Amino acid sequence: MAVTVVGSIAFDAVKTPSGERERMLGGAATHFALAASFFDTVHVVGPVGDDFTDADMAILATRGTDVSDVERVAGGRSFFWKGEYGWDLNDRETLDTQLNVFEHFEPKLSDASKAADVLFLANIQPELQLDVRRQCEAARFVAMDSMNLWIDIARDALVRVIEAVDCVILNDAELRQLTGKPNVLTAAREVIAWGPSVVVAKQGGYGAALITAGDVFNIPAFPMETVVDPTGAGDTFAGGFVGFVARHVDSGLTRDVLRNAMAYGTALASHNVEEFGTERVERLQPGEIHARVADLADMTRFDAPALDLRSASGQPA
Amino acid sequence: MAVTVVGSIAFDAVKTPSGERERMLGGAATHFALAASFFDTVHVVGPVGDDFTDADMAILATRGTDVSDVERVAGGRSFFWKGEYGWDLNDRETLDTQLNVFEHFEPKLSDASKAADVLFLANIQPELQLDVRRQCEAARFVAMDSMNLWIDIARDALVRVIEAVDCVILNDAELRQLTGKPNVLTAAREVIAWGPSVVVAKQGGYGAALITAGDVFNIPAFPMETVVDPTGAGDTFAGGFVGFVARHVDSGLTRDVLRNAMAYGTALASHNVEEFGTERVERLQPGEIHARVADLADMTRFDAPALDLRSASGQPA
Numbered sequence: 001m002a003v004t005v006v007g008s009i010a011f012d013a014v015k016t017p018s019g020e021r022e023r024m025l026g027g028a029a030t031h032f033a034l035a036a037s038f039f040d041t042v043h044v045v046g047p048v049g050d051d052f053t054d055a056d057m058a059i060l061a062t063r064g065t066d067v068s069d070v071e072r073v074a075g076g077r078s079f080f081w082k083g084e085y086g087w088d089l090n091d092r093e094t095l096d097t098q099l100n101v102f103e104h105f106e107p108k109l110s111d112a113s114k115a116a117d118v119l120f121l122a123n124i125q126p127e128l129q130l131d132v133r134r135q136c137e138a139a140r141f142v143a144m145d146s147m148n149l150w151i152d153i154a155r156d157a158l159v160r161v162i163e164a165v166d167c168v169i170l171n172d173a174e175l176r177q178l179t180g181k182p183n184v185l186t187a188a189r190e191v192i193a194w195g196p197s198v199v200v201a202k203q204g205g206y207g208a209a210l211i212t213a214g215d216v217f218n219i220p221a222f223p224m225e226t227v228v229d230p231t232g233a234g235d236t237f238a239g240g241f242v243g244f245v246a247r248h249v250d251s252g253l254t255r256d257v258l259r260n261a262m263a264y265g266t267a268l269a270s271h272n273v274e275e276f277g278t279e280r281v282e283r284l285q286p287g288e289i290h291a292r293v294a295d296l297a298d299m300t301r302f303d304a305p306a307l308d309l310r311s312a313s314g315q316p317a
Numbered sequence: 318m319a320v321t322v323v324g325s326i327a328f329d330a331v332k333t334p335s336g337e338r339e340r341m342l343g344g345a346a347t348h349f350a351l352a353a354s355f356f357d358t359v360h361v362v363g364p365v366g367d368d369f370t371d372a373d374m375a376i377l378a379t380r381g382t383d384v385s386d387v388e389r390v391a392g393g394r395s396f397f398w399k400g401e402y403g404w405d406l407n408d409r410e411t412l413d414t415q416l417n418v419f420e421h422f423e424p425k426l427s428d429a430s431k432a433a434d435v436l437f438l439a440n441i442q443p444e445l446q447l448d449v450r451r452q453c454e455a456a457r458f459v460a461m462d463s464m465n466l467w468i469d470i471a472r473d474a475l476v477r478v479i480e481a482v483d484c485v486i487l488n489d490a491e492l493r494q495l496t497g498k499p500n501v502l503t504a505a506r507e508v509i510a511w512g513p514s515v516v517v518a519k520q521g522g523y524g525a526a527l528i529t530a531g532d533v534f535n536i537p538a539f540p541m542e543t544v545v546d547p548t549g550a551g552d553t554f555a556g557g558f559v560g561f562v563a564r565h566v567d568s569g570l571t572r573d574v575l576r577n578a579m580a581y582g583t584a585l586a587s588h589n590v591e592e593f594g595t596e597r598v599e600r601l602q603p604g605e606i607h608a609r610v611a612d613l614a615d616m617t618r619f620d621a622p623a624l625d626l627r628s629a630s631g632q633p634a
Contacts, residue, residue, distance in 0.1 A: 017499065037627060038626040038627050039626065039627065040627075062629065063627050063628070063629060064627070087499045088493060088499035088500075089499065176405060182334065182404050182405035182406065183405075183541075183542055183543070183544065184540075185540050185541065185542045186542045189542075203523055206520055206523035206524070207523070207535070207537070209537070209540065215616075216540050216616050217616055217617070217619070218524070218537035218540065218616060218617055219617070219619075220524070220526070220535035220537070223501075223502050223526065223533050223535065224500075224502065225500055225502045225503045225506075226500070227500065244624075247624070256619070256620070256622075259618075259619040260619055260620075260621060260622055262619070263619050263621060283629075285628065286625075286626035286627070286628055289626060290621070290624075290626070293621045294621055296621075297619060297620065297621050299532075299533050299534055299535060300534070300535055300536070300617045300618070301576075301617070301618060302534070302536075302573070302576040302577055302579070302580050302614060303573070303577075303614070304577060304580060304607070304610045304611055304613075304614050305573075305577055307561075307564070307607075308603075309355045309356065309603035309606060309607070310354060310355050310356065310357075310380050310381065310603070311380070311602065311603055312379065312380060312600075
């Protein structure tokens, strides 16, 4: 039941209202793997440079993640992203992006990575996502992320990827832009018409919505007073969501499996933002995740009462 | 158990992607009353002009709402607001605001309005809210709304109102601005420290959060593919929320009462946006509201499973 993830392994420099870090381990594949490894064996596929140390690799390998497909490019430097978050953490400015070894990345998957039951195509060039999708013929559940850049400059290729996956995880602005539909529910149903059976609309600090042909489910972000660094929250969510599905892939994409996957993704994302980069999720314990999922279930639950409402006559109906 | 509401009764002109209306009945007190009247007798207090017809008054009086404190100002014109919504309905531009009879409004409450158990101070000048609050000494539950304008130009008076109410209903940007706290949960707890026991943070199309000293509850907006006109959604939410509390004021502000109030407010707001102005809620039936509340309960529910997660060793914990 292993999970393969293909995406960026990066160094991030980030400034938030809580402080700053010059160099921390980041990238979509990293955050995804740290979360998904709670559920299953993860194979990480992506390039790094000479600047990627054994200590960095050890973090990536947390909870037994297989890093043998992490390609060290001699003479290269790792992907680098620098950004700064505003006062209320709702917006961020990218100050620098250096593709470095990612510029000429050609995904080479080992047999073990190709054989995984579950595949996550993190946000990379759609042509590369399609290439990896084709290498993983055995995959029974394939999920993907993307971003506004690819909708702008490579929409046709992106749509071909979407047609070849089971689950699309995008934020609601991306879903609107992708489909040209201003309503997120309509946009999600358009995407489902292209092939996938599951759409997850991420809503940043507000939570996420799950849309399938037969279900709509909403879950809020876990409310917390201190958010240190939102970087990687979306990929950590994806890691929890896809990891949970991977553990239950034999029972099929039932409504309960997908809803619980949303809860575990949300719980993991909320832990991720408690500290900088991967710091918190590295040492996170299973009991902490379960407790947060239980809290989420509690803080969203209500039992509608029997109640006489008044009708147009002004009297109880 | 009657509810008194003091606020604007207006004519709105609105343009949305679905169409436009030149003159429709609106205003915070109107939308509030149309929703709250499902739960209890509502007394509406506010001024209108000569342009306010008997047909308009009949709509305001839907479900037995008492309009005897609606003051007709001879020679005056009703409050007028004109606005236009953007593509995805997430932002709106105010094109015109004419206070008209509202400019010299001095709330005069009948004994019946003063005697209500529950009071809602819709978004008006804080000094007027405080005046009304003092006239309603019998009120056992007082809720209020406000807006960024009053935080900008009358913050001291606004804080005095907040100190004198039980429940503050604001959107999350207003809560941040009011308290200077970028985190909504922290902002809500700051407001609770000023006196109120309940804070509702409205999140527009994303739903709303309820914060008390002992509870945090989140509910999404009801997902819908067609939103015709968001005008009045917040006041309709408040009408459902406060109306539900009014029906249960004898049992106290229990966790269940407040959570269910959030659900009824959310259901009513979702109906409000289905058509222009008050068109939909005027003819709404109790069964439609109950059905939507039941749908909301269903689409937010999950039952966290027992699950072995892997620990740092890579093995199940």
